[in-house]
Amino acid sequence: MDPITYVFESPFILGRIAKWQVIVSQCDIVYMTRKAVKGSMIADLLAENPIKDYEALDFKFSDKYINAVGDDVEGIDDMCEMYFDRVVNLSDNGIGIVLVAPDGKHFSITVKLRFGCTNNVAKYEACMSGLQTAIEMMMRKLEVHGDSAPIIYQVKGEWQTKDPKLILYKKYLLKLIKEFEEISFTHLCRDKNQFTDALATLAVMTQMEEGQIMQEYPPRVSRNKRRMIRRLALGYFPSGKILYKRTSNGELLRCTNAKEVRRILFETHEGNCATHSNGYMMAKQILRRDYFWTTLEKDCIEHFRKYHKWQIYANKINVPPYQLYNLVSPWPFAMCGIEVICLINLKASNGHRFILVAIDYFTKWVEAISYAHITQNTFLKFFKNNIICRYGLPGEIVTDKANNLNGPKIQKLCAQYKI
Structure with missing residues (x-):
């Protein structure tokens, strides 16, 4: 010590x-x-x-260098931020949006426009897509930042909208603004909006075939479930045939199938460099190795509990497998338990190899006699001489289902004395 x-x-x-x-x-x-x-x-x-x-x-990201994406946040009451931009060139059109939550998490969205449009139309599309995403994420307070002066000042009412195409966009944008409790629009210079500009450029560079479905829902899915699926999909990133999960710090975790899950669990727990750690530690080790699946922690705990050595050396669970009921004896010898001790080797000098034992539940008093064989007549003789004649008639007798302890003669005796 x-x-x-x-x-x-x-x-x-x-x-x-x-x-x-x-x-x-x-x-x-x-x-x-x-x-x-x-x-x-x-x-x-x-x-x-x-x-x-x-x-x-310095862990605070400026508006110019936003480099973190994260999972979805629901029911946000604090002030959030939105940045939007567009790219229009001869090859294609694209828009980029970044939503910033109050806790610093960033949600990046890129959309490739499959129709020809002007510069201002693309800016309205970017602003409307960002507001629709913010509504789905239940953001109630929003600060909108963009480098498009016409969009910002037209929405604020400082400039007039004369283009017939833009009038329809403006009406729909004002309809979306009514969904927020508090919203403001701020004009930024292009130097402070480079990240959304890069997202819009990536959307234009993405190659898509005509008729290719980029968003597919399971059959018979309601509108609310589709909205939930879209929110959950923001945390995933497909790259070819591999799906990645985005973490809060922007790290990508590789999603695995069932076959790879079994191999990863085995290598983490019982591999060459494994430490046979518990389920929660296994889950953390797998995440550090950049793997992810939705039931990660549950599968690690189940795999750990199936391990043979854990079942041998684990702490004993002192809980019965089924519910227990108390046997209450109101007075001495009102309830007796009678049992036969199994075959004893070597047998005694008088040839006795069995012991018939009776225990009172109230006083824990024990009556025991040895016999060469236990039959119904032997049980009746023991019960009359050692229980009834000494302590009176019991109210209940507890025995097992052996034939020599539950035969017709014993049932007749119990019916005679109302036991």
Whole structure:
């Protein structure tokens, strides 16, 4: 034992150690057991070897360099931000939108327009797509930023809209604005909107065949479920035949099928460099190896519980497999349990190899006699001489379903004495 622990925690100390305890107790010292040592060793090493000219990292992303995407957030009451831009050239048209949640998560959206349009029409399409996505994500307060002066000032009412095509877009945009509790539009210069411009450029560079379905829902899916599927799909990124899951810090995790899941679970738990860790630690190790599937933690726990050595050395579960009922005995010998102890080797000198035992549930009194064979007549003789004649008639008898303990003679006796 640690001597310091012994001085502080031992209730009975004699001699010189007791004197030390009295002296130390005057200083109001509280002893706490040291926990993990690994983390403190790393901290001590870093403290002893400081880095010269160290500058703290700035984790706040500016509007110019947005480089993080994340999962969906529902029911957002705080102020959110939206950035939109478009790209119109001779080859194709595309738009890019970035939604920023209050906690710093970024949601990037790219759309390729399959119809010819002007520059202003593409800007209206980008703004409307961003507002529709914000409504689906249940963003109630929004700040809209864009580098298109006509769109911003026309929506704010400072400029007039004379183009017949843009009048319809403006009406629909004003209809979407009414879905928000608070919304504002801010004009940005092009230098502060480079990330959405890059997304729109990527949308234009994407090659799509005519008639190719990019969004397909399962059959017989309601409108609300389709909206939920679209929100969940924002957290995934397809690349060829491989599907990736986006994390909150922008990292991509490879989604696997059932065959790969079994191999990953085996290698993580029982492979060459595995540590036979529990289910929760297995899930964290798999995520660090950039793999993901929806039932990751559940599958890790089930695989860990099926491990043979875990079943042997695990903590015992002191819960019965079925519900237990209390047997209440109101007075002594009102309820007796009678059982036969199995065949005993070697047999006694008188040839007895069985023991018939009766136990009272109230006083725990035991009556036991040995016999060479246990028959119904033997049971009746034992019951009359050792139970009825000594302690009176019991109210209940508890036995197993053996024939020698539940035969017709015994049932006749119970019916005669109403047991």
